[in-house]
Amino acid sequence: MRKILLIGAGKSASYLIKYLLEKSEAEKLQLIVGDLDEENAKKHLGNHKNAQAIKLDVFDKTSRENAIKNCDIVVSMLPARFHIEVAKDCITFNKNMVTASYVSDEMQALHDAVCEKGLVFMNEIGVDPGIDHMSAMNVIDNIRDAGGKIILFESFTGGLVAPESDTNLWNYKFTWNPRNVVVAGQGGAAKFLQEGTYKYIPYNRLFRRTEFLDVDGFGRFEGYANRDSLKYQSVYGLDHAKTLYRGTMRRVGFSRAWNMFVQLGMTDDSYTIDDSENMSYRDFVNAFLPYSPTDSVELKFRHALKIDQDDTIWDKFVELDLFSNQKFVALKKATPAQILQKILMDSWSLDANDKDMIVMYHKFGYELNGAKHQIDSTMVTIGEDQTYTAMSKTVGLPVAMATLAILNKKITTPGVQIPITKEVYKPILEELENYGIAFTEKEVPYLGYNPLNL
DSSP: OEEEEEEOOSGGGHHHHHHHHHHHHHHTEEEEEEESSHHHHHHHHTTOTTEEEEEOOTTOHHHHHHHHHTSSEEEEOSOGGGHHHHHHHHHHTTOEEEESSOOOHHHHTTHHHHHHTTOEEEOSOBBTTBHHHHHHHHHHHHHHHTTOEEEEEEEEEEEEEOGGGOOSTTOOOBOSOHHHHHTTTOSSOEEEEETTEEEEEOGGGGGGSEEEEEETTTEEEEEEEOSBTTTTTTTTTOTTOSEEEEEEEEETTHHHHHHHHHHHTTTOOSSOOTTGGGOBHHHHHHTTSOOOSSSOHHHHHHHHHTOOTTOTHHHHHHHTTTTOSSOBOOOTTOOHHHHHHHHHHHHHBOOTTOOEEEEEEEEEEEEETTEEEEEEEEEEEEOSSSSSOHHHHHHHHHHHHHHHHHHTTSOOOOEEEOSOSHHHHHHHHHHHHTTTOOOEEEEEOOOOSOOTTO
């Protein structure tokens, strides 16, 4: 039996484990799941005869090394900052490695050593990053193979709530790490390329400069810019493209309301609030508003943010119980962002029967035979339940498929890499279609860059 070591049995591991166990008989696989909580690992395995759960502390050098040296390939589903020690052990013990995380500088620095050992370290093979890379390169390579030249590329991804579970005025619920949602966009201006000109959006304007996107069967969405849209320009071979824009998708109206939290300073994570554990939600809101001996917190909030009496956006804030005297922060020395996260989790946590949804949208503008063309490519995946979510499906399945392909020597090019070559993305995209993860591509009139609000 060929041994696969999976380190980390978090929310994204359910489909990954299911896929590998379903393949275990035919492919002669033994899956070893290592987690700090051994019982949590066991829950995913269901007493499968080809699976084993072990307690594994990634900071325990001895147990980590023993687990890695006794397997054939390592899949790390740990938080990104913990991959590096696993990666070093994989080099030491000549093991291939797969992760869904972005390639860190520390990981990239291992490239030469990985190549010298003839190993494959596949990274960014989840959904975003992952499926976004593969689906984009598939179309880009097809256009190039036909003699076309890419002049525009836009890409958007959203982790959202499925339409049947969309039950609040924000049209949003947390389907992944809430903290990442609260602090999204911070740490520098968003940078992108528009018609050959570099553009920048500072954080305080990020959520007011959005683009509308329509997905057949699912209605209208909006997209706001990621921090660095140019990160993959050279990687994708798009150095001569005039427009490059990568963004995050939400339902229309979300960004305008979220921007009000930004303007007040509620998303700030750089300082702590004194006596935060004794604050009511109303106290927290009031802490950001000017003093008035006569005006209510509600009135000051409206005035500070210029919310008219008949503006429907007001109902979004009321729905969150922002002005409650009965709900308390109960967090010591918390930052504004941490407190806002707690408030939002009261209203935006998925209910037991809720389903999540992943939406991806690519736009490709290109020149061919003297004419300009455009292809729009969309993908929507809806989860089954709280275990087999759309997020775990779109993250876990590509990881599992790449792992098996490396084991079977179908992916052999060595080095620290991401899935942008045909050797990698062609078979994985084809297999993903069997699991309902498929892109719909259509030719549309070339419109160039959508200037709406930008």
